[in-house]
Amino acid sequence: MSNKLIDSFIKVRSAASLLSATSDNERKLALKGMADAIMSAKAEIFAENAKDLEAAKANGTPDAVLHRLAFSEDKLSSVTKGIQELCQLQDPIGRTREKRELDPGFILEKRTFPIGVIGMIFEARPDALVQIASLALRSGNGIILKGGREAANTNRKLVEVIQKATSGFSFGKDWILGIESHEDVDALLKAEGYVDLLIPRGSNAFVRYVMDNTRIPVIGHADGLCTTYVDEYADLEKILPACVDAKIQYPAACNATETFLVHEKIAETFLPMLDRALSDRNVMIHAEKAILPLMPHAVEATEQDFHTEYLALECAVRTVASVQEAVEHIQSHGSHHTDAIMTQNKNNADYFVSKVDSADVFVNCSTRFADGFRFGLGAEVGIATSKLHARGPVGLDGLMTTKWILTGNGETVAEYSGANGKPFHHKELQI
């Protein structure tokens, strides 16, 4: 690893340490300064973005990627609105999560603190850079950013604008660092001791590559094979729009539904409704053979279809005989991301919620709601599909660690030990 890069990482850590000790107010002011600076520099940012878009078009980049790459007025207003919302959330630093008296005057607290320095590798989406940077600043963490190379000019300008906007604050500008090359990413993966957490976003293969090539803890944002199960007790008219929304509202998203399971008792009523609603919106339907007569617009599904994350206007449909069978299907085919049940039956909803082992388990709404903004987390750095630390949309909370703080008056373990030792009274205190 180049010494220059190590020096940069060390600078991020020093600035992060200062940032972690700032007041709520200073971080809010810095965020407002950041939003203002981005608004003021929008002509320059758009000019850099135009360069990136032109180069991407010349390279034959697909439309979906171009759409994400474009940093428009719309996205600008959305990210600055996001920053305002972040400022309205409670300060995530120093919050007491547990408080317990071990003995009179001997108080244990579990309090939140920033993790330290976070390395984030993400797709070519300049609006995501602003979101991630603002989450890092609000949560008191240093951030090292590597965005998709198609956005290199836009990202460079954004980091420059953000650094300038915060340079007058007590923690300075070095809490945020942009890196660009493949070599820099390899150095980031090797930066154990300098970086506390890596958050890679992208394909499963890429997330796996990161996990296999670093000793730094990783929160993986991997694929989403999401399923919506329509139970025999569903209110079909009410939930049909949510089923359609789950598929079509943004099919390229990881929280879009790929598979519909329908209880066989309602198949004759619901499958024609679903067939019509989805085919009207140009969704290609892969249905199991037995239900093809009920879904005239469908083609016959293969077993592989039920293991496929289409990320497109395409879905797989089959029937199940019970909520138990639906859960089994999801456990063996899904990706533990987001799954929904449509039902008016509380027992079935409870069973589904308890048994489906996914980050997000929804009842009677679209799987597309799995999102940090919609959840009220103040944006997200990703949606975690692993079970440790953070699960589902990762907002401010996922960027915090905790410390146990024990405050006493000279207590010794010896006096609480052995047959005649004092007992602990372990009294929970109001937080």
Place this chain on the structure above:
Amino acid sequence: MSNKLIDSFIKVRSAASLLSATSDNERKLALKGMADAIMSAKAEIFAENAKDLEAAKANGTPDAVLHRLAFSEDKLSSVTKGIQELCQLQDPIGRTREKRELDPGFILEKRTFPIGVIGMIFEARPDALVQIASLALRSGNGIILKGGREAANTNRKLVEVIQKATSGFSFGKDWILGIESHEDVDALLKAEGYVDLLIPRGSNAFVRYVMDNTRIPVIGHADGLCTTYVDEYADLEKILPACVDAKIQYPAACNATETFLVHEKIAETFLPMLDRALSDRNVMIHAEKAILPLMPHAVEATEQDFHTEYLALECAVRTVASVQEAVEHIQSHGSHHTDAIMTQNKNNADYFVSKVDSADVFVNCSTRFADGFRFGLGAEVGIATSKLHARGPVGLDGLMTTKWILTGNGETVAEYSGANGKPFHHKELQI
């Protein structure tokens, strides 16, 4: 991996799934049954333990290891008492951590659920086996246990007794599995998809080996180079016993203090006090050269002494000019485990708590309090020194993951999107 072992792991997962859906009451009854069965079988257990002890002695095993290996009446009563305490803690399953209304009648909850199947590799301590098994049962997790080989006979008997005690419950006996050989451990490390979390305890080298040889998430319980800093504003008479306790109460523990930092302004008063108190208890003191005249029982310290986890009646001592210097020393020499400040000055205590980046940061008490039982967590599976998921003593909470549960009435993302979309009102609800 042998098919037989995979089959066993699958059985653990099936039983864990049943266990995760049991009532608080059933798990409490099972724990009581487990405690009773261990008491009833104590003659058999002690007989197996005697075999292990005899073999270990014949192999020239060190006294400290023999001491941990012995499963005495004392330890038996301590683990059964631990089980009773676990039963008194609130059910960890299904607890609501966050609750928010996204819009009227559209409710988001973050609720706790068991992680699934946990693989635990630990030292030759039969009492630890019972503690870990009872934490797993209380938290609704399946557990695969590999204890130190010196305890093989005792462990085999304990697992047998525990399995028999729970076989009559709805989840059966297969939630707990004991494995023994090196090959079994290698299979465990490769069991991605069957095992959700590994918790290795042991040397740093061993924990590192596990992390480097598995794709399963790991909570590492690594070394503890703990420091106690005595500030210029300490109440010296009051805190001297806590300093001594931190060193001598159980020197082989990871939370024993290895280094004392003393503010130079109180060095002339406090160092002779510390010298006397520690040398009276047979502690070998390594002091920096400049303070040797104040610590007549000390030998001169090398720089290496301040990087050493003695795990014995030995410590290193130096002075610092400020609380800032103390924090810098701890950040560069410590292991982010447990560090303490002794002071009556609230600003210095706050600074220390905010800046020392360790799992446990204590004020005016012994570092030896870093422990799940003492913290009121109902025992611990280990003390995590990493910053993600669980930090410090890992009790029931560390064995839980969460799910986001969103319950609505057919809501679509489309209706909340775009210029005319409904806003979310994100109203926090009482938990």
